Amino acid sequence: MSKEYISVLPMPSHLRDAAPSVTVYYITSPSIYPDVPLTSNAVLKASHTHRDADVAPGKLDIVVVPGPDPSSTYEKEGLEWLRKQAETPGVDILSVCTGILVCASAGIVDGKLASGPRGMQSDLVKKFPKIKLVGDSQRWVQDGNFWSSGGVTNGNDLMAAYARASGRWPASIVDTGLMLTDVEPRPQFYEIGQSRFFLNAAWMIVRAWFASFGSATKQKPA
Numbered sequence: 001m002s003k004e005y006i007s008v009l010p011m012p013s014h015l016r017d018a019a020p021s022v023t024v025y026y027i028t029s030p031s032i033y034p035d036v037p038l039t040s041n042a043v044l045k046a047s048h049t050h051r052d053a054d055v056a057p058g059k060l061d062i063v064v065v066p067g068p069d070p071s072s073t074y075e076k077e078g079l080e081w082l083r084k085q086a087e088t089p090g091v092d093i094l095s096v097c098t099g100i101l102v103c104a105s106a107g108i109v110d111g112k113l114a115s116g117p118r119g120m121q122s123d124l125v126k127k128f129p130k131i132k133l134v135g136d137s138q139r140w141v142q143d144g145n146f147w148s149s150g151g152v153t154n155g156n157d158l159m160a161a162y163a164r165a166s167g168r169w170p171a172s173i174v175d176t177g178l179m180l181t182d183v184e185p186r187p188q189f190y191e192i193g194q195s196r197f198f199l200n201a202a203w204m205i206v207r208a209w210f211a212s213f214g215s216a217t218k219q220k221p222a
Contacts, residue, residue, distance in 0.1 A: 001169050001177035009180070018170045027055050029078050039069075050081040057084040060091060061168070067097030067152070070120070079106040086145065094162060095148040096155035103148070104128040112143040117151035118190075118197055136194040139186060160185040 002022035006015060028036050028046040036044040048055045063085050079102070086093050086108040095103045100116040101124075103109050109128065115135040116124050124133055134141050140149040140158035142165070149158035160183055163174045178185070190197070 001163060001173050006173075006176070011176070015172065015176060019173050020169060025055055025060075027052075029075050031075065050078050057081075057088040057091070060085065062092050062094060065093065065095045065099035065102050067099045068102065070098050070101060072101075074102055074105050082106040083108055092145045092147065092162070092166065094158065095146070096158065097149065097151045100124065100148055103146070104131060109146065109148075112146055113141045114143070114146070115139065115141050115148045115150050115154070118194065119151070119201070121194070137190055138188055139190060140188060156183050157185050157188070159183075161188070 001019065003016060003019040004022065006019045025048050026036075026044060026046045027048045027050055028034075028044075030049040030051060032046075033049045034046045036046050038044055053059070063082070065082070082093075082102065083106045085091050086103075086106070093103065093108065095114075097117055098120070100109070100114055104114075104124070104127070110130040111132070113132045113134055115138055116133065118135055121133055121136050124131065124135070132143075135148075135150055138150075139154040140147065140161055142161075147158055147162055149155045160174075160178055163169050163177070164171070169177075192200075
């Protein structure tokens with residue numbers, strides 16, 4: 001939804017003119033800069049470390065915290081950087097999926113409403129008892145300058161809601177961006193309850209178990 005993106009598309013000039021200019025930074029710890037390993041053998045080329053002046057508190061408008069491996073540990077210096085960003089007026093923190101673990105470890109979610117992955121709600125309650133978790137019923141939730149979503153693609157719903165509510169983009173640009181990316185935001189509240197969610201998950205596991213017997217039979221040598 002930036003001027004830079006819309007300008008390369010065959011869009012009317014009034015839409016290009018209405019879109020704000022957006023600069024995206026990819027920020028990581030100095031210990032793993034610049035190549036950040038991801039899943040599926042992918043590597044993200046970071047543009048900055050959290051020590052760089054360009055991304056110091058007061059320099060950014062939005063900080064998006066993506067979801068890491070739940071078993072990851074976080075450096076104290078990086079958590080302090082995130083905490084200072086959250087305390088800076090005008091800065092919004094957007095947490096997607098297990099990004100809630102990073103934000104909670106930084107202490108910026110204490111006393112706030114937060115979502116997080118549905119399957120991790122009980123673990124999150126035990127580990128971070130000061131958080132007001134609503135991830136069993138809400139895809140995303142806002143509490144002040146902190147926005148958080150449930151697992152993975154619920155981040156799309158969060159981003160759509162944030163773009164509409166934040167005032168950083170004109171409504172026409174938000175609508176155009178969602179249309180071009182084929183994102184149809186779902187309701188904030190889940191359509192099924194937590195019990196049904198876990199029942200569905202259990203059934204998927206059982207079904208996969210039964211399917212494994214058929215696969216083993218097909219692979220058995222003659």
